[in-house]
Amino acid sequence: MKKAIALLLTLVLFVGCLGSGAFAVNEDVEGTIGIYSSMYQFVLDMLDEAIKKEFPNLKPAYGDSFFFYGGTSSLITKLYGEMETGVLDCDMLLVAEPAFSLELKEAGYLESVEVDGADKLLRFPYDPDGYWYPVRVCNMVLAYNPEMESAWAAKGVTIPRSFKAFAEDPALKGYISMGNPMTSGTTFAAVASLTQDNHYGKDYLKGLAANDVMIESGSTAITKLQTGECAAIMILEESILKALKDAEDAGAPLKNLACIYPEDGVVLIPSTVMTVAEDRSANVNAEACEALEEWFLSEDAQKLIMQGFMHSVFADMKEQPWGSVDTDTLIQKDLGVDWERAYHNREALNKDWTEIVNR
Numbered sequence: 001m002k003k004a005i006a007l008l009l010t011l012v013l014f015v016g017c018l019g020s021g022a023f024a025v026n027e028d029v030e031g032t033i034g035i036y037s038s039m040y041q042f043v044l045d046m047l048d049e050a051i052k053k054e055f056p057n058l059k060p061a062y063g064d065s066f067f068f069y070g071g072t073s074s075l076i077t078k079l080y081g082e083m084e085t086g087v088l089d090c091d092m093l094l095v096a097e098p099a100f101s102l103e104l105k106e107a108g109y110l111e112s113v114e115v116d117g118a119d120k121l122l123r124f125p126y127d128p129d130g131y132w133y134p135v136r137v138c139n140m141v142l143a144y145n146p147e148m149e150s151a152w153a154a155k156g157v158t159i160p161r162s163f164k165a166f167a168e169d170p171a172l173k174g175y176i177s178m179g180n181p182m183t184s185g186t187t188f189a190a191v192a193s194l195t196q197d198n199h200y201g202k203d204y205l206k207g208l209a210a211n212d213v214m215i216e217s218g219s220t221a222i223t224k225l226q227t228g229e230c231a232a233i234m235i236l237e238e239s240i241l242k243a244l245k246d247a248e249d250a251g252a253p254l255k256n257l258a259c260i261y262p263e264d265g266v267v268l269i270p271s272t273v274m275t276v277a278e279d280r281s282a283n284v285n286a287e288a289c290e291a292l293e294e295w296f297l298s299e300d301a302q303k304l305i306m307q308g309f310m311h312s313v314f315a316d317m318k319e320q321p322w323g324s325v326d327t328d329t330l331i332q333k334d335l336g337v338d339w340e341r342a343y344h345n346r347e348a349l350n351k352d353w354t355e356i357v358n359r
Helices: 004-020 041-054 070-085 099-107 148-154 164-170 185-194 203-212 218-227 237-249 284-295 299-307 327-332 339-344 345-359
Strands: 029-033 033-039 059-061 068-069 094-095 133-144 174-176 232-236 258-260 267-276
Touching: 004 059, 029 284, 033 070, 033 237, 041 059, 041 068, 041 299, 068 185, 070 099, 070 185, 094 099, 094 284, 099 185, 099 267, 099 339, 133 185, 133 218, 133 237, 133 299, 164 203, 164 232, 174 218, 185 203, 185 232, 185 267, 185 339, 185 345, 203 345, 218 232, 218 237, 237 258, 237 299, 267 284, 284 299, 339 345
Parallel strands: 029 059, 033 068, 033 094, 174 232
Antiparallel strands: 094 267, 133 232, 133 258, 133 267
């Protein structure tokens, strides 16, 4: 009788633990995992915490973190060096622009992962062979200071409402700023898009050069908007939304910063998740990588992505990042990037940038 009661109590406690979430769904996933990523550090911190809860027996490769952070173009340079040895110092990649996914696939550095129902799950393209999937969507826009608009008008400067005007309006000379495509993958993607023949071609770079565009970090560019040193900047939407949300949370909402969704279209960058081929990876743990890759395409992970002010890749996701606009509306206005061109012409695009703009 006592044994029966003890067994019953054990069963009740076990069921209770299951109901309370005390047992992780993926506690059977083990080993060490390292991920190269270009996402902002505060997003990586959120993802680190979530992964540790979801996969309690996975070990982070980089101290207490699963992530090694760097700008996409900087990470690509690092990876080129590692590729000379035939083995990468990571197991997964979360970088900004899909062109590099095409390159790694062709070079044989990726593991195929099958995601059931991907065709219905995703509203952005993915590799049909499972070598990469979009996991977050960055959005390149313009930004300005609404409080300074009349002051700029008094100087004969009209705030640009299109990417075209940003580069071509001579009144903006010396008053515009953007990132560096040599270090930022999203800026590289924007430059690749805007210089396509079906958009503005190489003349776009000539316009940026003629307007003396300043090449600097997003935080520096935002400060220059607010101080009146810049009239407009090309920047990721997520950078502006985070600045606005942080200020609101601190009880001091900003009135001197706002996004411009360009009239000639936005540039959406569906950033990818990839698993490194097992024989090319640091920790030889493709099975764990596959489980983690599938988690990145879960509702929980996608909601964390949106908390990072990026858009979800899910076709049925009706929410959007705080302060943004409907994702499907943005898709309709997307200028698009020819990723095959971006991949095969990376060196030429960088050369044009260096010789024309960053001279």
